[in-house]
Amino acid sequence: MFHFLSKKIYYDLMNWKIVGSFPSIPKYVVAVVPHTSWLDFFVGIMVRSILRESINFVGKKELFTPLTAWIFRSLGGAPIDRSGNKNSVESIIAVFNAHQKFRIALAPEGTRRKVDKLRSGYYFIAKGLKIPIVPVSFDYENKQVVVHPNFYPSQNEQKDLDSLENIFKGVVGFDKKKSF
Numbered sequence: 001m002f003h004f005l006s007k008k009i010y011y012d013l014m015n016w017k018i019v020g021s022f023p024s025i026p027k028y029v030v031a032v033v034p035h036t037s038w039l040d041f042f043v044g045i046m047v048r049s050i051l052r053e054s055i056n057f058v059g060k061k062e063l064f065t066p067l068t069a070w071i072f073r074s075l076g077g078a079p080i081d082r083s084g085n086k087n088s089v090e091s092i093i094a095v096f097n098a099h100q101k102f103r104i105a106l107a108p109e110g111t112r113r114k115v116d117k118l119r120s121g122y123y124f125i126a127k128g129l130k131i132p133i134v135p136v137s138f139d140y141e142n143k144q145v146v147v148h149p150n151f152y153p154s155q156n157e158q159k160d161l162d163s164l165e166n167i168f169k170g171v172v173g174f175d176k177k178k179s180f
Helices: 002-013 039-050 069-074 088-097 121-129 157-168
Strands: 017-019 027-033 056-060 077-080 102-106 133-139 144-147
Touching: 002 039, 027 121, 039 133, 069 077, 077 088, 088 102, 088 121, 102 121, 121 133, 121 157, 133 157
Parallel strands: 017 144, 027 102, 027 133, 056 077, 056 102
Antiparallel strands: 133 144
C-alpha cells in the first residue's frame, strides 16, 4: 500500500522522476546531497519505497522523542548521539558489522544549512568497511532524484573527496540559496 501511495505522490502529484538505481549488494553508504529541507526526508522515504530498497538512516537523538521515536524506528531510523567526543563513524561501522545486510543514507553536509564542503564521515565509514558509496542527488530544480554509479574509496583521500563533491556541484536543493 505504501509503495502504491509513494508512486502516486512522487510521480503523479509531484511530477518527479528517478534516474538510476541502487546496487543489489548487501552493504553500502548512500550519500544524499544537497540536504536543504526537512522535506528531503519524505522524498527519500518515497524513493526507497518506490524502488523497494531497504535503506536505513540515522538522525540526531533529539528527533527521537517519545512521540516520534516509534515512527522513525519503523521507517528504519536509528538515533545517534553527536554530542561530546562520541565517534559517529565507529558507532556506525559497528552497526554495519552486526548485520549481514545493511545500507545507510547519510547527509554529508551534516546540516540543512548552506555548506561549502562536505563532511567526511560517510567516506570513512565506507573506506573502513571496504564498501561503496552510492552518491544520490536530490535535484529540486529538475524534479529528479539521481542515483549515481557506485564510488569505491581509494588510497587517495583528497582526490576521492574532491571527486565526490564534484558529483554534487550545481545540484539545486529545495532551498535554492542552500544548494551545494
